[in-house]
Amino acid sequence: MDETPGLRERKKAATRAALHEAALRLAIDQGVDGMTVEAIADAANVSRRTFSNYFSGKEEAIFHGDTVRLRRMLELVRAQPADEQPWTVLTRAALQLAEETYLGNEEWLSRRRLLRGHPSLAAHQVAAFAVVERELAAELAHRLGGDDVALRARVLAAIFLTTMRVAVQDSTEHPERPLLDVVGAALAAAAPA
Amino acid sequence: MDETPGLRERKKAATRAALHEAALRLAIDQGVDGMTVEAIADAANVSRRTFSNYFSGKEEAIFHGDTVRLRRMLELVRAQPADEQPWTVLTRAALQLAEETYLGNEEWLSRRRLLRGHPSLAAHQVAAFAVVERELAAELAHRLGGDDVALRARVLAAIFLTTMRVAVQDSTEHPERPLLDVVGAALAAAAPA
DNA sequence: ACAAAACTTGCCCAGCAGGCAAGTTTGCCG
DNA sequence: CGGCAAACTTGCCTGCTGGGCAAGTTTTGT
Numbered sequence: 001m002d003e004t005p006g007l008r009e010r011k012k013a014a015t016r017a018a019l020h021e022a023a024l025r026l027a028i029d030q031g032v033d034g035m036t037v038e039a040i041a042d043a044a045n046v047s048r049r050t051f052s053n054y055f056s057g058k059e060e061a062i063f064h065g066d067t068v069r070l071r072r073m074l075e076l077v078r079a080q081p082a083d084e085q086p087w088t089v090l091t092r093a094a095l096q097l098a099e100e101t102y103l104g105n106e107e108w109l110s111r112r113r114l115l116r117g118h119p120s121l122a123a124h125q126v127a128a129f130a131v132v133e134r135e136l137a138a139e140l141a142h143r144l145g146g147d148d149v150a151l152r153a154r155v156l157a158a159i160f161l162t163t164m165r166v167a168v169q170d171s172t173e174h175p176e177r178p179l180l181d182v183v184g185a186a187l188a189a190a191a192p193a
Numbered sequence: 194m195d196e197t198p199g200l201r202e203r204k205k206a207a208t209r210a211a212l213h214e215a216a217l218r219l220a221i222d223q224g225v226d227g228m229t230v231e232a233i234a235d236a237a238n239v240s241r242r243t244f245s246n247y248f249s250g251k252e253e254a255i256f257h258g259d260t261v262r263l264r265r266m267l268e269l270v271r272a273q274p275a276d277e278q279p280w281t282v283l284t285r286a287a288l289q290l291a292e293e294t295y296l297g298n299e300e301w302l303s304r305r306r307l308l309r310g311h312p313s314l315a316a317h318q319v320a321a322f323a324v325v326e327r328e329l330a331a332e333l334a335h336r337l338g339g340d341d342v343a344l345r346a347r348v349l350a351a352i353f354l355t356t357m358r359v360a361v362q363d364s365t366e367h368p369e370r371p372l373l374d375v376v377g378a379a380l381a382a383a384a385p386a
Numbered sequence: 387a388c389a390a391a392a393c394t395t396g397c398c399c400a401g402c403a404g405g406c407a408a409g410t411t412t413g414c415c416g
Numbered sequence: 417c418g419g420c421a422a423a424c425t426t427g428c429c430t431g432c433t434g435g436g437c438a439a440g441t442t443t444t445g446t
Contacts, residue, residue: 239395
């Protein structure tokens, strides 16, 4: 694979990340409704119009982190052997991701906590998780046999993603419990027959 | 219980229903982006400002039907004996609701099909389903024993709702297969261990 | 009958998404 | 290296949107 995806791509990624960072920071200390898109763009040294080229709204910018992590999760799933049980594959990917996320960014959960409870955010987070649903389902379909593969793959993908979401949400509400623990318990409760 | 919930409440329900109807109809033949909130309000003989008193946006108006059905589902769950297995309770409620919905409104699926594929709608539908998640979790918590009741109840509620959503979405994409059939298969694939 | 509470409406405003076109940066190939 | 094409940024602009406010209307309880 290409080590450097080209200057253009690197710049885009940097801008996107800067906007995400700014959105998160401003949301935390001015409130989601209290901040304007213009403020986010300014904080990232970019025009308001450019913000719109990257995200379709402030909430999308806020949850860009989740989007990235979910794509990473897709990779982790794809990287696993084709002959494993699907739920095993998903569980491994989830636990590894939880570990990476937590190690790479210890303050992650605490920053999230500051955003908790805002009504419209929950809806957007749910949407962020749903975006990868079809891709994950396609990947799982390869790993399933029997009847109704398409439907069963989709159900499995949806269940898994929703479980991850609940685990993360629950984790922000119970800071004392380690993330890995919550993810593990949630996955155990969700495991299909 | 009160047979007539009062004139005021009846009028409100009628207005809400009229707005929902209008939103659905206009969305189908002008496209979701092609219609304005004002047009919906006009079609329901109500001011644009009043629309905002009922719904926070057009998508919410479009999915009001789903919201109503999900509340009905909560009732169906609550009405069942407390000593049943939670997943059995949910399955029964889902199948009964699918039947009611289909019988009461045969054109339901075909109307939905006309809206399929619009990107932003999917997100709002997911959100509509997530709204009742906490209420359903609270109801299920009563019916669970063991450790971690709160988390497990939440996971169960989320899994169930997401499965229903997938069943409905899949159904709009495969019109030839009976709704009950799809719901049944989806629930079977989702049943926890 | 009448007062309080709830609802509707018009008016208003700041914020927002996204089309368009001119200017700038990057990628690519001879 | 030169230079063209594609991609990206920016400013400008427009119509739509959510929601605060206050005046007018309808429903309710007594």
